[in-house]
Amino acid sequence: MGLGHDLQSVAELEAAKGLLEPDVFFTPAELARISRAPSPLESLAAGFCAKEALFKALPLIDGWFWTDAELLHDARHAPRFQFHGLLAEHLTREGWQVAVSLSHSGGFVSAVVVVTTAPRS
């Protein structure tokens, strides 16, 4: 099982210029959604935080990009990853399932990611 957790102060992330190149981290669809959010900076930080938690939950896998893990929200506003490219292939091949949960409050964003093996049928 893989486990990843990330906590980020939004102000600290902004001061550290951690979000200077958002297109390294986010797909055009993610950036469009973030720009329409009530607080774009906080949404950018939340997306960054979720991807950091995913990175920590996975073993070293060569050749994937941050944009291969696209963060979507379902009808209940719950976040989930849609995977692309090499990362999608790797996860399918290994039979790994990824759960993500995300929260923000008081100027912080926080994420937990758990990677489990799907039961083989």
Place this chain on the structure above:
Amino acid sequence: MGLGHDLQSVAELEAAKGLLEPDVFFTPAELARISRAPSPLESLAAGFCAKEALFKALPLIDGWFWTDAELLHDARHAPRFQFHGLLAEHLTREGWQVAVSLSHSGGFVSAVVVVTTAPRS
């Protein structure tokens, strides 16, 4: 597997009047315990946070109430949920087990909930 995480600034939750109707969220026994806690506001926030994390960890289930998930503490002060009503029936029918962990510090409360399937014997 279901995963839920919630982080709450206690001051922000208070300002947002998120706790105005505590009897929607808490059973009489929970409210009695909270009122005896060293910091009732923080305990109220912690209970709210744990239930938010549970909500995120579960799929959409119709007809349950926040008071169906009662937060208790065991002899080691570890939190655990005791379930009632439709939610209890649903969890038993599906064979789901719920683990919760809770922390508070520096004016924040934070919770993680994981829902797993019990191994069938």
Place this chain on the structure above:
Amino acid sequence: MGLGHDLQSVAELEAAKGLLEPDVFFTPAELARISRAPSPLESLAAGFCAKEALFKALPLIDGWFWTDAELLHDARHAPRFQFHGLLAEHLTREGWQVAVSLSHSGGFVSAVVVVTTAPRS
């Protein structure tokens, strides 16, 4: 499955003198690594936080010491526990695996620990 989560304000932990006796919590190797860290106080808090999360994730086990759970970092800087003494024996006997993830930002440290049973071969 065992689940533990801990969030700590570094300033609050320092004010509460929670770190006054670090050799109760940390091995000499951990203390040497902490003293070389860019921010020793934050590293001390992170180690404390990870061990608190571990404590919450485990059932009551008699006779282990905080120094039986030594926090190391692998080549990717990912934290993992190396266990010693009675705790190591207990985990091996039960076939339990421990995953830990750790984060710090904005004066807080936060950790999640999950204990699972390794699949029997």
